[in-house]
Amino acid sequence: MKIVAKRPESLTETRYHYCPGCTHGIIHRVVAECMDELNIREQTIGICPVGCAVMAYKYFNCDMIEAAHGRAPAIATGLKRTQPDNVIFTYQGDGDLASIGMAEIVHASARGENITVVFVNNAIYGMTGGQMAPTTLLGQVTSTSPYGRKIEQEGYPIRMAELLAQNEGSSYISRVAVNKPANVAKAKKSLKKAFNNQINKKGFSMVEILSTCPTNWGMNPLDALEWLEDKMIPYYPLGEFKVKED
Amino acid sequence: MSKVLMKGNEALGEGALIAGCRSYFGYPITPSSEIAEYMAKKLPKLGGAFVQAESEVSAINMVYGASSAGKRVMTASSGPGISLKQEGISFLAEGELPSVIVNISRGGPGLGGIQPAQSDYFQATRGGGHGDYHIMVLAPASVQDMMDFAIEGFELADRYRIPVMLMAEGTLGQMMEPIIVREPVTDFYDKSWATTGCKGREPNIINTLHLPQDEIENRNIYLANKYKEIKANEKRAETFMTEDAELVVVAFGLMFRIVKRAVIEARKQGVKVGLIRPITLWPFPDEHIKKAAETAKRFLSIEISMGQMVEDIRLAVNGKVPVDFYGRIGMTPNPEEITQQLLLVAEKEGA
Ligand SMILES: Cc1ncc(C[n+]2csc(CCOP(=O)(O)OP(=O)(O)O)c2C)c(N)n1
Ligand code: SF4
Numbered sequence: 076m077k078i079v080a081k082r083p084e085s086l087t088e089t090r091y092h093y094c095p096g097c098t099h100g101i102i103h104r105v106v107a108e109c110m111d112e113l114n115i116r117e118q119t120i121g122i123c124p125v126g127c128a129v130m131a132y133k134y135f136n137c138d139m140i141e142a143a144h145g146r147a148p149a150i151a152t153g154l155k156r157t158q159p160d161n162v163i164f165t166y167q168g169d170g171d172l173a174s175i176g177m178a179e180i181v182h183a184s185a186r187g188e189n190i191t192v193v194f195v196n197n198a199i200y201g202m203t204g205g206q207m208a209p210t211t212l213l214g215q216v217t218s219t220s221p222y223g224r225k226i227e228q229e230g231y232p233i234r235m236a237e238l239l240a241q242n243e244g245s246s247y248i249s250r251v252a253v254n255k256p257a258n259v260a261k262a263k264k265s266l267k268k269a270f271n272n273q274i275n276k277k278g279f280s281m282v283e284i285l286s287t288c289p290t291n292w293g294m295n296p297l298d299a300l301e302w303l304e305d306k307m308i309p310y311y312p313l314g315e316f317k318v319k320e321d
Numbered sequence: 322m323s324k325v326l327m328k329g330n331e332a333l334g335e336g337a338l339i340a341g342c343r344s345y346f347g348y349p350i351t352p353s354s355e356i357a358e359y360m361a362k363k364l365p366k367l368g369g370a371f372v373q374a375e376s377e378v379s380a381i382n383m384v385y386g387a388s389s390a391g392k393r394v395m396t397a398s399s400g401p402g403i404s405l406k407q408e409g410i411s412f413l414a415e416g417e418l419p420s421v422i423v424n425i426s427r428g429g430p431g432l433g434g435i436q437p438a439q440s441d442y443f444q445a446t447r448g449g450g451h452g453d454y455h456i457m458v459l460a461p462a463s464v465q466d467m468m469d470f471a472i473e474g475f476e477l478a479d480r481y482r483i484p485v486m487l488m489a490e491g492t493l494g495q496m497m498e499p500i501i502v503r504e505p506v507t508d509f510y511d512k513s514w515a516t517t518g519c520k521g522r523e524p525n526i527i528n529t530l531h532l533p534q535d536e537i538e539n540r541n542i543y544l545a546n547k548y549k550e551i552k553a554n555e556k557r558a559e560t561f562m563t564e565d566a567e568l569v570v571v572a573f574g575l576m577f578r579i580v581k582r583a584v585i586e587a588r589k590q591g592v593k594v595g596l597i598r599p600i601t602l603w604p605f606p607d608e609h610i611k612k613a614a615e616t617a618k619r620f621l622s623i624e625i626s627m628g629q630m631v632e633d634i635r636l637a638v639n640g641k642v643p644v645d646f647y648g649r650i651g652m653t654p655n656p657e658e659i660t661q662q663l664l665l666v667a668e669k670e671g672a
Pocket of ligand 1 (some may be wrong): 126167171208
């Protein structure tokens with residue numbers, strides 16, 4: 076029998092705890108496939124967020140560190156500065172990266188830390204039960220914006236890819252989505268570029284990945300994929316925002 | 322071994338380098354900044370890592386990263402900055418990540434002042450961050466101690482896989498004294514737990530999350546047992562003329578040196594007074610206190626605070642004899658002022 080697809084070596088056999096239809100799982104898989112294809116599993120150290128991916132250390136088959144909420148880029152800095160030959164990635168949600176950890180991510184990027192950031196934007200706080208995130212869309216109903224996010228009350232959603240692309244220290248910044256196979260393929264390509272960037276010592280890379288949270292969006296998984304396409308992509312356009320030339 | 326004249330903060334930095342510390346992450350604050358400046362100057366030449374972080378919150382997490390890789394790593398700050406580091410210290414304690422955290426302390430609460438103080442005693446010895454944990458706390462009393470305790474701090478941190486705090490008053494950081502430059506200690510510590518890439522082994526995980534109820538309880542029991550072991554092995558204190566003392570004074574750090582002169586003076590005036598200097602603030606040297614309480618009639622805690630260590634002394638004497646307190650803050654009392662206090666307390670019944 077010909078094997079057409081198998082579990083990447085960079086993933087353990089532990090079953091995910093994610094909700095049905097949640098795209099965190101797809102993102103784990105493409106990150107792991109990149110690690111396999113680049114043959115970096117044995118030199119990689121991943122840093123987990125606080126959020127739904129808090130237990131990512133059980134899923135990635137490499138050295139892993141659990142971080143306090145938002146602090147992963149600082150931990151990555153301490154690690155990379157003392158272990159420059161390791162490949163370091165952080166895996167962070169939008170609450171983690173764009174809210175409580177805003178200072179850490181902006182400064183890691185400004186310093187041009189040679190790390191790879193996997194930023195999962197699902198426009199909501201998943202783990203704590205669907206509260207508003209800095210990336211929650213205008214009008215979007217969440218448990219702490221029950222009348223829909225309003226500019227006067229909560230201000231505007233933050234576009235992290237565009238924001239960090241402004242930093243001279245950023246070397247590669249992109250936004251991708253995992254709502255359909257073609258986009259997943261593009262996401263993988265972009266992640267691979269971000270890892271390669273680090274391997275070639277080019278500096279800070281971040282891939283923002285638009286992801287779904289069917290549970291807290293109150294939708295079935297298929298509707299969630301459509302909502303991502305119809306509502307998120309218009310506000311969070313896909314593409315590469317910074318590709319530093321040598 | 323060479324004798325040199327050094328500033329406290331620099332001696333501490335040099336001690337860290339002697340101990341093999343090659344990474345430093347910090348954010349400036351008076352009166353600790355010379356430590357960052359010293360490390361910024363020295364570390365690049367030694368192939369080490371120095372980063373001025375965007376905040377103390379980041380600095381302590383950079384420490385977390387470097388320590389996860391098994392490196393000897395240090396950060397330093399003062400009161401308000403140490404408050405910000407508490408989140409990270411709680412995580413370091415639970416992750417069992419060895420590290421040295423320096424508090425060149427000043428007066429608080431709030432922004433307070435930059436005058437030397439010992440009023441971060443509670444914060445240092447009671448955990449400070451969330452959860453059921455302790456860190457070790459050493460209190461230097463001289464510039465020589467600043468170097469020696471930095472070296473010792475790294476040893477203790479690795480031996481017990483625990484964060485170690487050095488807490489010194491701002492004055493100690495700023496003053497110069499001649500010191501003997503120490504030799505490094507070369508103990509080997511197993512760091513097979515470190516996250517350095519899993520080549521040739523199973524992946525290592527540094528984790529502080531424990532969702533199952535039995536797991537979190539077992540984890541806390543494990544840590545409590547470690548703290549018990551540290552309490553059994555590492556309580557340190559220095560005593561001075563306590564053998565026949567009727568009045569026993571307890572003072573640490575810079576205050577110890579001032580009180581020592583006052584004790585000598587009071588003895589000349591016929592008062593039977595002795596002195597205990599806690600060197601480890603956690604674990605607190607309660608046995609030294611208990612032993613003195615067998616013969617002493619009265620205790621006096623002298624602190625540069627409104628009275629914090631006095632609670633630990635009271636716990637140790639357990640109601641056996643009265644414990645008085647005298648403290649100043651923003652002001653460091655001179656030996657004459659302390660002598661007056663000793664004479665006053667000695668006149669009280671029981672001493
Ligand atoms: C200091 C701190 N504050 C708050 C929390 C509670 N908390 C846990 S997860 C989370 C939100 C995570 O949302 P996000 O980063 O968007 O990730 P997601 O769960 O959506 O994947 C919050 C606020 C915490 N654990 N620590
Ligand atoms: S709560 Fe949302 S983000 Fe979290 S696992 Fe469930 S679907 Fe995914």
